Amino acid sequence: MKKLTLMLLATAAIFSLRTGQAAAKDTLVDAKKKGVLVCGVKDSLPPFGYVDAGTREIVGYDIDFCRALADKLKVKVEMKPVTSASRIPQLQEGNIDLIAATMTHTAEREKQIDFSHTYFVTGQKFLAKAGTVKTLKDLEGKKVATAKGSTSEQNVSKAVPTATVLSFDDYPQAVLAMQQGKVVAVTTDESILMGQLNKLPSGQYEIPSLQISEEPYGLGMRKGDTAFVAFVNKTLLEMEKNGEARRIYDKWFTATSGTPRARNFTITAGK
């Protein structure tokens, strides 16, 4: 696994060298010349990026941000599906111009690419019976369930060292254990928890606004593509100001979307 990461890093380094030699691409100029902005997006991760069953087109929260950017540039937009492993090399190789694929802004990635301001924030949360978990104190010395092999396990052990972590093979079992009172909460990424919450009888369970790790999503751009980075950031701030960012948010995270969620962030120049 470490080896694989190293290989990926090496590959990425080679690609970044290559584009480096090609005199730091200016995406802003190129996209206008080509008349198209190519976005690397997820295609099976609702509500961020997935293929709409009716239109067979990729839609989602990430996609709407791409469209907004392309509109602002007055160019067409093209969606290219990427995976978490392929997105950074693809960007560096020039196959895509922008990553909008639920990518968490991390220090390691920042060494390879540039990030926009944070345009979505999620994090590791808890799913529990309504009213039972208000603070992390409510979890001390209790049992908390999650799925095996996830980073959620490590985060919760760090956040509440006295809690016993029970790891099940999959999330539905963890949720069943919580329903039966065997554990007080299930913990993992909020997006997964929302999917589980959907399946439970409404009103009896909740995801309290307790977060133990933060996952700020940023749009990814080639390192040194300064003009484009500035353009994207400026556009994001405008979208926040004129309410478009919120409209997009509301479109994908309303009560009827299956993943209802309050907007717990605003796009700012801070990050």
Add this chain to the structure above:
Amino acid sequence: MLNYKFDWAVVTSGKYLDWLLSGLKVTVQLSAVAMVASFVLGLAIAVLRLSPLRPLRAVAAAYVEFFRNTPLVVQIFFWYFGSYQLLPAALNDWLNNHNFEFGAAVIALTIYTSAFIAEDIRSGILAVPKEQMEAARSAGFSYLTAMRRVILPQAVRITVPPLVNQFLNLTKNSSLAMTIGVAELTYQARQVESYSFKGFEAFTAATVVYLALSLVITGTVAVYDRKVLNPALGR
């Protein structure tokens, strides 16, 4: 991945070793408790299975067929998750506060293994010449006393080799307890893997420990068999 760098220090020192050792402890506890319980239960079922009373025989036969013919992991889930629907709320609360993961795993392992052990002991009993029972009965022993004093001591001796098999299976089957979050050896090995990315080392360590555990069980029973149960046979 031929140039994979082995890092045995991961599993021979530090916190990962502690995890594996704590997993070993739970595995030994699980196996030991279930071993004793399943032997006793298996013995009882075997005796019922040969009872002169037809309804008792039928119940015991149904028990054996039911529990040895359903997957152990299903039984573990049944006792852990399914029992919730059948038990009163107060008992559920009590169980949830008393390490029910371990308890449910012991119950499932015990019942599953006892079905196999019952069959082994039954064949051991049948291997004792039936004249012995007849002689004991005509000497005035009741059926149960004859069983306890005359037949079973011989039957258990005959049963030792297949019993070792059942105990070995039980020890290895205890790894399925990880599916309900019991932190036994396999669970801990997987933990070590997901934290250190050293899966090969972690599971090799677990393999070696299971092997050692199995050899200890085999050896102990072999010695017990030779020195205590069948000194004359010199087996």
